[in-house]
Structure formats: C-alpha cells, structure tokens
Amino acid sequence: MTKATDPLSMLPLTPPVFQILLALSDQERHGYAIMREVATQTGGQLRLGPGTLYGCIKRMLAAGLVVESEERPDPELDDERRRYYRITDLGGRVTRSEARRLETAVSAARAKKLLPALKHGLAVGGL
Amino acid sequence: MPAIWKNTLLRLACCLYRGLLHAYPPEFRLRYGAEMNQAFRDQLRDTLSRQGTLGFLTFCMRIAWDLCTSIPRERFTLRSLGGMLCLAAALGFATYATHVDRHNVDEVYPTLTVVLVGSFVLGMLRPRWAWRWAIIIGMGVPFFGPLLALPARLASPGRWAMLAVLMIPGLIGAYAGSILRSAVGARQ
Numbered sequence: 001m002t003k004a005t006d007p008l009s010m011l012p013l014t015p016p017v018f019q020i021l022l023a024l025s026d027q028e029r030h031g032y033a034i035m036r037e038v039a040t041q042t043g044g045q046l047r048l049g050p051g052t053l054y055g056c057i058k059r060m061l062a063a064g065l066v067v068e069s070e071e072r073p074d075p076e077l078d079d080e081r082r083r084y085y086r087i088t089d090l091g092g093r094v095t096r097s098e099a100r101r102l103e104t105a106v107s108a109a110r111a112k113k114l115l116p117a118l119k120h121g122l123a124v125g126g127l
Numbered sequence: 128m129p130a131i132w133k134n135t136l137l138r139l140a141c142c143l144y145r146g147l148l149h150a151y152p153p154e155f156r157l158r159y160g161a162e163m164n165q166a167f168r169d170q171l172r173d174t175l176s177r178q179g180t181l182g183f184l185t186f187c188m189r190i191a192w193d194l195c196t197s198i199p200r201e202r203f204t205l206r207s208l209g210g211m212l213c214l215a216a217a218l219g220f221a222t223y224a225t226h227v228d229r230h231n232v233d234e235v236y237p238t239l240t241v242v243l244v245g246s247f248v249l250g251m252l253r254p255r256w257a258w259r260w261a262i263i264i265g266m267g268v269p270f271f272g273p274l275l276a277l278p279a280r281l282a283s284p285g286r287w288a289m290l291a292v293l294m295i296p297g298l299i300g301a302y303a304g305s306i307l308r309s310a311v312g313a314r315q
Contacts, residue, residue, distance in 0.1 A: 031162050032169040049193025050163035055200055083162055
C-alpha cells in the first residue's frame with residue numbers, strides 16, 4: 001500500500017489526532033505522557049482514554065504520521081517496557097497544514113467578530 | 128483515602144480493565160493491550176493520589192465512555208462491515224428460501240435452487256469457511272418456517288432431516304463459489 005504524502009489529502013484531522021501530533025511535535029513520548037500532554041495543552045478539555053489514544057496511534061502508524069521509537073529509556077529512569085512514539089516528517093507537515101487550516105478558520109471567525117480581535121503584535125508570526 | 132484501600136482499588140480496577148480489554152479485537156489487544164493497561168494504571172494512580180474518591184468516580188465514567196466509543200470503532204471496520212452485509216444477505220436468502228418453499232408446497236426444486244444460488248454467491252464473496260453459508264441458508268426453511276408460523280408441513284419431516292437435505296445443495300453451491308473465486312484469483 002502506498003502512503004499518501006500530500007499533507008492536504010489527510011485534512012481535516014480529528015481533534016484527538018491533531019492533539020497527539022502536537023504532543024509529539026517537540027519530543028517523543030510514551031502513551032501516558034501523551035495523555036498528560038494532551039490534557040495540558042487543551043486546558044483539560046480533551047482527556048484521552050487509553051482506547052481512543054491507542055486507536056488513534058494505530059491509524060497514525062498506518063498512515064506514517066508517527067513511528068515507534070527505537071530507543072528505549074534508561075531502566076533506572078523509566079519503565080523499559082514502555083513504547084515511545086515519534087512524529088515523522090510527514091506527521092510534522094500534516095500538523096503544520098492542519099494548524100494553518102485552523103488558523104484560517106479562527107481568522108474568519110475574528111473577521112465576523114465572533115471572537116475578540118487580537119491585541120497588536122500578538123498575531124505576528126505563526127507556523 | 129488510606130493507602131491500603133488505594134492499593135486494593137487500584138489492583139481491582141486494573142484487573143477489571145484487563146478483563147474488559149478482551150472486548151477489543153484480538154490483534155488490537157495483542158499489540159496495544161499491555162500499553163493500554165499500563166496507561167490506565169498510571170492514569171488511575173495519578174487520579175487517586177490527586178483527586179481521591181470523587182476523582183476516581185469521574186475517572187471511571189470517563190473510562191466507561193472511552194470503552195463504549197473505542198471498542199465499536201476497532202471492531203466495526205470496513206472489512207467487518209462487509210462480513211456483516213454477507214451475513215445479512217445469507218439471512219435474506221434463508222428467508223427467501225422459506226418464502227419459496229411456502230409457495231411451492233409440492234415441489235422441492237425451487238427451494239433447493241434458492242439455497243444453491245444463495246450459497247454459491249456468498250461462497251464466491253466470502254470463500255473462507257464456505258460451509259457456514261450452507262448452514263445459515265439451509266437453516267432458513269426448517270427453522271425460520273415455524274418461527275414465521277408457516278404451515279405445519281414444515282415441521283413434519285423433522286427439522287434436522289430437512290436441514291440435512293438442504294445442506295447438500297448449500298454445500299455444493301458454497302464450495303463451487305469458493306473454488307471459482309480461488310480460480311479467478313489464481314488467474315489474476
């Protein structure tokens with residue numbers, strides 16, 4: 001099976017998949033660390049259960065968005081049976097594309113005054 | 128909450144969750160079951176130490192919701208949907224065979240033809256364990272008939288004897304379909 005390499009063809013992402021990719025974007029993590037990071041980055045609004053998390057990971061592995069990391073943690077620091085997951089280049093591109101898509105939607109909501117306007121300077125930059 | 132209670136609760140909940148993991152498809156459970164169990168234990172330990180009994184109850188509800196949504200998602204894939212459609216088709220053929228039998232009281236060939244054709248089609252679509260189609264469709268007349276309150280004639284020869292008679296064209300049809308599918312697959 002050939003994997004799609006066009007990030008746009010994978011959009012839109014479901015909220016759990018997007019949040020998992022975001023959680024993995026700065027470092028590789030194991031399942032529970034992903035769950036904690038997702039809860040933190042969504043302010044507790046999205047709390048993944050193990051079934052949802054590993055269902056998403058299964059599909060993300062199949063789509064080539066994440067890979068299982070070869071490296072194992074130091075047994076003294078962490079449980080060596082844990083599996084760590086790492087975002088791939090494709091995963092990174094898909095995350096950026098999804099973030100841009102959401103940014104466009106948020107901008108449209110601001111233009112319609114559904115959201116308060118940003119203070120000058122905060123909107124500068126982006127992904 | 129005393130530490131001994133906490134440990135007992137943790138152990139019981141993990142044991143229960145490990146049992147509930149059997150509701151996932153075997154291949155999913157084998158690949159992710161240990162990790163899911165570990166994530167569950169970590170999450171529960173964290174909840175118990177930080178939020179106590181109330182947090183535990185909220186956690187249980189969240190896990191129940193997670194199980195209710197993720198198990199069907201893993202179970203009912205497109206492949207299993209195809210299998211369910213075939214099963215529905217088999218039941219449809221079985222009902223149709225019953226209907227044909229009801230309207231051809233003095234003839235047995237129309238019923239046998241429906242069983243043969245139905246088994247052939249399903250054997251071709253799903254060649255694995257082709258005999259199951261013969262059983263499902265063959266069971267239609269002797270078993271669905273009485274359920275649908277059809278004439279008493281249906282019950283008279285004995286249901287198992289009737290099933291045995293219907294199984295012959297059913298098995299022939301199912302395996303003919305299965306062999307044809309294999310032959311076509313081999314040529315391609």
